Amino acid sequence: MDGIHDMGGMDGFGKVEAEQNEPPFHEKWEGRVMAMQRAMGYAGAWHIDHARYAQERIPPHIYLKASYYQKWALAMETNIVERGLAGADELKAGHALRPGKALPRKFTPDLAAKLTRGSFHRQQPAPARFKIGDRVRTRNMHPETHTRLPRYARDRVGIVEANQGCHMYPDSVASNLGDNPQWLYTIVFDGRELWGADSDPTLKVSIEAFEPYLEPV
Amino acid sequence: MSEHDHDHDHSELSETQLRVRALETILTEKGYVDPAALDAIVEAYETRIGPRNGAAVVARAWSDPAFKTALLADASKAVATLGHISRVGDHLIAVENTPKTHNMIVCTLCSCYPWEVLGLPPIWYKSAPYRSRAVKDPRGVLADFGVTLPQGTDIRIWDSTAETRFIVLPMRPAGTAGWSEEKLADLVTRDSMIGTGLPKQPGVK
Amino acid sequence: MEHDHHHHEHGSELSDMQLRTRAIETILLEKGYIEQAAIDDLIETYEKKIGPRNGAQVVAKAWSDPNFRKWLFEDGTAAIGSLGFGGRSGNHLVALENTPTVHNMIVCTLCSCYPWAVLGLPPLWYKSAPYRSRTVADPRGVLADFGVSLPKDTEIRVWDSTAELRYMVVPMRPAGTEGWSEDKLAELVTRDSMVGTGFPKSPKDLT
Numbered sequence: 001m002d003g004i005h006d007m008g009g010m011d012g013f014g015k016v017e018a019e020q021n022e023p024p025f026h027e028k029w030e031g032r033v034m035a036m037q038r039a040m041g042y043a044g045a046w047h048i049d050h051a052r053y054a055q056e057r058i059p060p061h062i063y064l065k066a067s068y069y070q071k072w073a074l075a076m077e078t079n080i081v082e083r084g085l086a087g088a089d090e091l092k093a094g095h096a097l098r099p100g101k102a103l104p105r106k107f108t109p110d111l112a113a114k115l116t117r118g119s120f121h122r123q124q125p126a127p128a129r130f131k132i133g134d135r136v137r138t139r140n141m142h143p144e145t146h147t148r149l150p151r152y153a154r155d156r157v158g159i160v161e162a163n164q165g166c167h168m169y170p171d172s173v174a175s176n177l178g179d180n181p182q183w184l185y186t187i188v189f190d191g192r193e194l195w196g197a198d199s200d201p202t203l204k205v206s207i208e209a210f211e212p213y214l215e216p217v
Numbered sequence: 218m219s220e221h222d223h224d225h226d227h228s229e230l231s232e233t234q235l236r237v238r239a240l241e242t243i244l245t246e247k248g249y250v251d252p253a254a255l256d257a258i259v260e261a262y263e264t265r266i267g268p269r270n271g272a273a274v275v276a277r278a279w280s281d282p283a284f285k286t287a288l289l290a291d292a293s294k295a296v297a298t299l300g301h302i303s304r305v306g307d308h309l310i311a312v313e314n315t316p317k318t319h320n321m322i323v324c325t326l327c328s329c330y331p332w333e334v335l336g337l338p339p340i341w342y343k344s345a346p347y348r349s350r351a352v353k354d355p356r357g358v359l360a361d362f363g364v365t366l367p368q369g370t371d372i373r374i375w376d377s378t379a380e381t382r383f384i385v386l387p388m389r390p391a392g393t394a395g396w397s398e399e400k401l402a403d404l405v406t407r408d409s410m411i412g413t414g415l416p417k418q419p420g421v422k
Numbered sequence: 423m424e425h426d427h428h429h430h431e432h433g434s435e436l437s438d439m440q441l442r443t444r445a446i447e448t449i450l451l452e453k454g455y456i457e458q459a460a461i462d463d464l465i466e467t468y469e470k471k472i473g474p475r476n477g478a479q480v481v482a483k484a485w486s487d488p489n490f491r492k493w494l495f496e497d498g499t500a501a502i503g504s505l506g507f508g509g510r511s512g513n514h515l516v517a518l519e520n521t522p523t524v525h526n527m528i529v530c531t532l533c534s535c536y537p538w539a540v541l542g543l544p545p546l547w548y549k550s551a552p553y554r555s556r557t558v559a560d561p562r563g564v565l566a567d568f569g570v571s572l573p574k575d576t577e578i579r580v581w582d583s584t585a586e587l588r589y590m591v592v593p594m595r596p597a598g599t600e601g602w603s604e605d606k607l608a609e610l611v612t613r614d615s616m617v618g619t620g621f622p623k624s625p626k627d628l629t
Contacts, residue, residue, distance in 0.1 A: 002559075008325030008352045008376065013345040016361040018408075024262050024337045029237040034262065034337070035255035036244060043249055048380075052327055060551070068328065068343045073237055086243050094239035100247025107250065112257030115266065116333055117306040120380040142559070148378045150325050152352065164308075164381050184379050195353055202371045205352050208379035 001144055004060035009152040030069040037072055044104035046079045049174040053146035054078040122181035124166040134160045135217040146174030149213045156193050157217055162186040169210055183211040267336035271384055272405035276398040279389040289313055305333040313386045318371045321412030322383045323351035329377035331384045352376055362413045385412045392419045473542035476507045477590055478611035480540055482604040485595040495519055508539040513588040520593050524577045527618030528589045529557040535583035537590045558582055568619045591618045598625045
């Protein structure tokens with residue numbers, strides 16, 4: 001979706017302000033949100049793509065004002081209800097009113113010792129369409145649902161710099177259309193291709209693009 | 218949260234705290250999560266998983282040319298050979314700063330970050346100013362961090378739009394010949410591994 | 423302003439905006455940049471004198487008078503100006519013809535540009551994020567929000583007013599209005615029909 005989250009190149013947000021010696025969590029509840037998100041992901045409740053898509057659908061004025069973990073919490077509430085894990089009435093009540101669904105797994109304390117992300121590699125559906133060095137054009141696409149092709153990089157010509165293998169395809173996963181594995185490439189753009197002939201000539205920007213985002217040139 | 222977006226501090230946080238507590242209560246009562254497991258996750262990110270991991274990787278790469286080659290070829294595999302570092306998943310990529318090219322990592326669409334080697338991302342990394350400006354005006358962003366690159370340096374921005382994760386391998390500071398990995402690791406700042414900073418210089422605090 | 427809690431009944435919130443506006447006006451007056459009487463006059467003009475009734479007159483005349491209609495589509499500024507509208511704002515006015523095959527809609531995605539001279543001040547919805555963002559991508563969805571649907575094969579032409587050209591839509595004349603006076607015809611012309619988010623009333627709506 002062409003949402004507020006897709007901020008690459010937007011103006012007006014001001015300076016980057018770094019906090020010195022920033023703690024991982026500024027409030028206890030933030031840690032709980034992060035941990036719940038990790039635990040529910042592991043449990044098989046939803047994929048990261050569902051979490052991202054739910055965040056993207058937060059109304060812009062709330063998205064811009066919400067803190068990072070507030071956005072995660074809002075997205076979690078959305079996914080819990082949308083995926084039938086609990087009802088809006090239960091969220092309102094603050095406790096369960098009915099038993100839960102059966103999930104494939106449960107994150108146990110010992111697993112915190114080896115906190116790694118799962119693998120996103122999936123079996124390749126077909127040979128890769130592009131090879132390293134190919135010139136490609138990103139598509140002028142505007143899906144209403146989740147995608148990982150940012151607006152600033154659509155309908156632009158770049159070079160295939162690397163092949164990252166076949167991954168689950170977020171555009172499908174977030175819409176509950178299955179893993180639909182696709183080849184993933186690093187596409188590098190000359191900065192002027194993105195920002196115009198008058199922009200910084202020393203800049204290159206790359207994205208990780210799935211094969212359906214690309215057309216041959 | 219919710220439709221009101223006023224920042225009356227006390228009631229705003231209370232509302233968020235209540236909603237988060239409701240979430241945890243419900244997820245626990247439904248059998249989806251174990252609060253002790255949540256505690257363990259929080260503890261891992263508060264105490265164990267952080268930029269010290271990435272610094273150790275960089276220090277090893279500075280010290281051991283074979284490791285550096287392996288790291289740049291397949292960072293996931295290379296880091297996995299360092300048993301004392303936290304484990305990494307399949308998708309880590311190390312990108313090397315050179316006198317010609319300076320690298321910076323961003324996730325314009327959300328906040329994707331190499332958690333396993335850098336821990337949780339700082340707020341600024343996840344903020345609208347960084348996400349919007351890094352891809353268009355990286356030198357302006359570097360200026361916000363007080364960093365100016367030498368003339369003639371190109372900049373390469375990596376927008377982490379999929380599950381591949383990036384870590385910058387900064388250039389080894391001069392005057393560190395013969396240093397132990399531990400001492401070298403002390404020079405490696407978190408920001409230097411994102412690309413918004415440079416490693417410390419020897420003798421500078 | 424950092425706070426935008428306009429949903430609260432805090433008297434202090436409304437006062438804040440009122441105070442700031444008063445400060446601006448006082449300073450501009452005291453510096454001699456503006457005159458009180460001129461400000462009052464402008465407000466009165468847009469509250470009472472310039473509004474969609476102007477545009478309705480233009481449309482009614484276009485429906486009634488083929489020569490005027492031709493002139494209107496060739497040179498909107500001049501034709502509309504001949505009725506005493508326009509001029510001051512300095513905008514060029516272009517009239518857009520709805521036909522059985524083409525439906526026109528106007529928007530200003532970048533801010534709120536609008537044909538003030540013939541329609542007066544734009545409504546909130548025209549200046550809102552939903553309208554500005556969706557009209558250029560999903561005009562049928564926006565029309566649905568207005569309870570309007572068009573045949574599937576009608577072409578929709580959206581005009582984004584990105585410069586000083588301003589547009590008004592001339593809707594199709596409703597059936598059953600043969601011989602009507604311009605004044606009576608004007609009563610059928612709604613503001614929304616001249617923006618493209620609605621249709622004129624039909625004769626039975628007037629009874």
